[in-house]
Amino acid sequence: MDVIEKGVGRIFTDPDADKAREFFRHKSRALVSKLTTVKEAVKELIKDGDYISVGGFGANRVPISVLHEILRQKKKDLGLAGHTATHDFQILSAGKVFNRCDIAYIIGLEARGLSPNARAYMQSGEVEVTEWTNYTMSARYKAAAAGVSFHPIRNMMGTDTFKYSAAAVSECPFTGQKYTLVPALYSDVAVIHAHEADIYGNCRVRGILMSDWDIARSSKKVIITCERLIPNDEIRRDPTMTFIPYYCVDAVCEVPYGSYPGNMYQEYFSDEDHLREWLKVEKDPEAFKKFLDKNIYGVQDHFEYIERNGGIRKMQMLRQKEWLFRGARQ
Amino acid sequence: MADFNTMELMICTAARELEDGACVGVGTGAPCAAAMLAQKTKSPNLTIIFEAGGVAPLVPEMPISVGDSRTTWKACMASSMPDVMETGCRGMLDYTFLGGAEIDMYGNLNSTRIGSDHQKPKVRFPGSGGANDFASFAWRMMVMTPQDSKRFVERCTYVTTPGWINGGDSRAKCGLAVGAGPYKIITNMAVMDFEPESKRMRIVALNHGFGLKDVEENCGFELIKAAKIIENPPPTEQELAILREEVDPYRYVIGR
Numbered sequence: 001m002d003v004i005e006k007g008v009g010r011i012f013t014d015p016d017a018d019k020a021r022e023f024f025r026h027k028s029r030a031l032v033s034k035l036t037t038v039k040e041a042v043k044e045l046i047k048d049g050d051y052i053s054v055g056g057f058g059a060n061r062v063p064i065s066v067l068h069e070i071l072r073q074k075k076k077d078l079g080l081a082g083h084t085a086t087h088d089f090q091i092l093s094a095g096k097v098f099n100r101c102d103i104a105y106i107i108g109l110e111a112r113g114l115s116p117n118a119r120a121y122m123q124s125g126e127v128e129v130t131e132w133t134n135y136t137m138s139a140r141y142k143a144a145a146a147g148v149s150f151h152p153i154r155n156m157m158g159t160d161t162f163k164y165s166a167a168a169v170s171e172c173p174f175t176g177q178k179y180t181l182v183p184a185l186y187s188d189v190a191v192i193h194a195h196e197a198d199i200y201g202n203c204r205v206r207g208i209l210m211s212d213w214d215i216a217r218s219s220k221k222v223i224i225t226c227e228r229l230i231p232n233d234e235i236r237r238d239p240t241m242t243f244i245p246y247y248c249v250d251a252v253c254e255v256p257y258g259s260y261p262g263n264m265y266q267e268y269f270s271d272e273d274h275l276r277e278w279l280k281v282e283k284d285p286e287a288f289k290k291f292l293d294k295n296i297y298g299v300q301d302h303f304e305y306i307e308r309n310g311g312i313r314k315m316q317m318l319r320q321k322e323w324l325f326r327g328a329r330q
Numbered sequence: 331m332a333d334f335n336t337m338e339l340m341i342c343t344a345a346r347e348l349e350d351g352a353c354v355g356v357g358t359g360a361p362c363a364a365a366m367l368a369q370k371t372k373s374p375n376l377t378i379i380f381e382a383g384g385v386a387p388l389v390p391e392m393p394i395s396v397g398d399s400r401t402t403w404k405a406c407m408a409s410s411m412p413d414v415m416e417t418g419c420r421g422m423l424d425y426t427f428l429g430g431a432e433i434d435m436y437g438n439l440n441s442t443r444i445g446s447d448h449q450k451p452k453v454r455f456p457g458s459g460g461a462n463d464f465a466s467f468a469w470r471m472m473v474m475t476p477q478d479s480k481r482f483v484e485r486c487t488y489v490t491t492p493g494w495i496n497g498g499d500s501r502a503k504c505g506l507a508v509g510a511g512p513y514k515i516i517t518n519m520a521v522m523d524f525e526p527e528s529k530r531m532r533i534v535a536l537n538h539g540f541g542l543k544d545v546e547e548n549c550g551f552e553l554i555k556a557a558k559i560i561e562n563p564p565p566t567e568q569e570l571a572i573l574r575e576e577v578d579p580y581r582y583v584i585g586r
Contacts, residue, residue: 057382057397084382084397084411084459105459110395111358111582114456125450131442134381135415135463142412154419155466158495158504159438160488161458164448169505178505207402208383209410263398265408270394322399324390 004178007165009130012079012100013051015149015183023186023220029247033199038301041223041251042069046189051079052098053141053185053219055192055212058086059109059262059270061205063193063225065255065302071095072297081187082106083137084210087262087275093118094292100128102185104137112275117282131164132182138211140185144218152179190219193258194244195267197226201249202235202242207265209243216244225255227267255302257315268318274309334565336518337584338573339537340474341367342565343516344427347472353377354425355418355464358393359583360474361427366577371569379423381460383409392582396460415460418467421507426468428461429475432486435531435551437471437493437512437524440486461491466506470513477517477548484551494529501529520545521562525554535562 014020036044046052056062067088070078080098082089086109092098094117107118121127132140136153143151156162157169157180167182192212194203203224205212216222224244229252235242257264261271281291299305306315334342337360344364348354350373356362362378366389369376377386380393384401385408393400402408417423430439441461445452465471471493475481493512495501502508511529515522521535532554533545538561546553565573578584 058395060382060395060397060399082457086395103457105456107454108456111392112394119454122454123451125447128449131457133458133462134411134460138410138412138415154505154507155463155492157492157506158501159462159490159492160442161462161490180505206408207399208397208408210382210397211411213410214412263395265399265402269399272394324403 001170003168003170005169007162007167009164009166010128011166011183012102012130013186015186017147017149017184020144020186021147027220027247031200031246034201034249034252035199036251036253038065038069038225038253038255041253042066042073045221045223045250046070046075048075049077050188053081053083053187053190053215054085054088055190055210055215056259056262057084057210058088059275060259061193061207061264062088062259062262063191063223064091064260064262065225065253065258066191066223067091068296068302068305070097081137081185084134086110090115090118090278093121096121096126099126102132102137103129104132104134109275109279113279115279115282117288130166131161133161136165136167136182137185138214140182141211141214141218143182143184144186145214149184150181151184152181154179156180185218187215187219189221189223190215191223192216192244194224194226196228196230197224197252198230198232198235199252200232200246201244201252202232202246203244203249204241205243213243216248221250222248223251223253224249225253225258227256227258227264229254257306258302260306260315261309263322267322268315269321271309271314271318332565332567332570334570335584336476337586338565338570340516340518341573341584342569343521343562344472344474345371345569347514348373348376348425350375352424353379353422355379355381355414355423355468356427357396362389362393363573363577363583364427364474367569367573370572370576379414379417381414381464382411383414385409385414392578392580415463415467418464423464423468425470425472426464427472427474428465428491429473430490431455432481432483433473433475433515434483434486434493436495436497436529437473437515437531438486438489438495439465439473439491439493440488442488442490444487458490465491465493467510469510471511472514472516473512474516477519477545479548479550482549482551494524497529498527519548522553530554532556533559535560537562538564
């Protein structure tokens with residue numbers, strides 16, 4: 001296949017499908033309990049230098065407990081998929097735990113505004129970047145999930161987004177049309193928050209999937225946090241509900257309200273006051289340090305984080321807000 | 331004439347472009363408000379799609395994120411990002427609204443950086459997100475933005491998202507889908523489209539109270555002028571009432 005044009009960006013992960021097959025050949029398919037704690041999962045499965053992908057969509061169905069634990073354990077030199085990344089990116093930037101990033105969307109928290117700290121980090125030159133788009137990152141996961149080394153897409157051509165990517169343009173052997181080819185993205189570790197999982201790692205979510213179907217299948221290791229554990233009998237009662245099968249998963253942690261302060265579909269809405277405070281406090285380095293100590297470094301786990309931010313009363317309010325029980329809203 | 335602010339004017343103008351039966355991919359803020367207003371006025375069968383996977387929701391209030399629960403409220407489907415984008419690439423997405431720090435005479439957009447060192451930019455913005463995807467796939471891409479010469483530049487310093495690239499047939503030559511591209515640019519002062527041959531931005535309507543000179547003074551390149559430049563009809567009492575009472579009662583967008 002002739003390459004017509006190529007981006008100047010670096011590919012941070014190896015797209016070689018045979019190497020990936022060799023890894024997956026030795027990945028366990030055993031139906032055994034993978035139940036563990038967030039602390040253990042992060043300690044055992046995320047190594048310094050690993051490339052990680054975060055499921056969900058920035059501040060919606062995101063594995064906050066794992067991201068905080070990555071900061072507490074002071075992981076370093078990680079690679080990061082900045083795919084639909086918002087509050088997750090803000091957290092990982094606060095700990096400066098990554099030094100290379102595939103970018104589709106970073107720094108911003110959508111309608112809430114931009115993170116001053118994440119922006120400063122990305123302007124510092126400390127992070128090597130390669131540009132992509134939301135769909136092209138999805139397509140990179142799709143290629144890896146399919147066990148092939150690239151995926152054709154029909155965008156990026158003619159733009160600087162292509163120029164600073166690691167994609168290539170080539171011609172369709174059947175029609176002669178031009179396509180951008182994007183390299184498969186096999187992450188070292190994916191971290192995904194689900195509504196329900198059993199102890200083996202069979203997972204269910206409600207609401208939109210974003211790119212999680214492919215992220216779970218394409219990553220070498222997968223850490224699942226879930227709102228609640230359910231029995232394997234329940235999984236087997238209705239297997240149509242399972243969207244990640246057990247053999248993709250390496251760790252299962254039950255973390256109720258695990259997406260807080262993010263939104264969790266049909267469970268609780270995002271804590272907009274807390275996210276607003278976070279954006280505001282970043283403008284003052286001293287106050288930001290205190291804020292991080294209070295909310296991340298100085299807490300044991302996700303429960304303590306929630307207790308410091310309104311506890312069960314706050315969770316009830318966010319649950320009511322999720323369902324638009326207007327009379328009950330704050 | 332009813333009293334209204336700039337944001338209300340742009341939203342009402344944009345909403346009128348969305349005909350009944352069309353499919354629009356929207357983000358948060360003004361684009362979502364325009365789609366909701368269109369659905370509640372002349373286009374009840376407008377299909378609203380969000381890039382994270384929300385398909386045909388009955389949006390109950392302004393979403394904060396294109397992936398939050400409001401984007402699937404009473405939706406027909408809770409899908410995925412690749413499914414939404416592939417639906418666009420197949421040719422079923424009619425409209426999208428985008429924006430950026432810079433827009434040039436061919437409708438290209440910059441939402442990535444200012445400064446020449448890519449690894450250490452002077453100012454970093456979020457990047458493409460789904461913008462490059464939506465702009466490549468949707469048949470008609472629109473922009474709502476304030477008219478400002480710092481924003482309307484002759485050539486974007488960085489092209490995140492494709493407009494008509496270098497004009498003429500350059501966009502299709504790059505390999506992007508034939509027939510899709512920038513359609514209307516809606517500002518506080520005017521409405522622009524693109525001249526069919528050169529694909530250069532062209533002024534077609536002026537908002538009440540603004541003249542050609544105002545637009546030209548607030549644009550960093552020469553605009554082509556349509557043979558007949560009309561006055562853009564102001565928002566009606568009915569549009570404003572629905573926008574204020576049903577679409578954005580907390581004034582998240584129209585209060586900006």
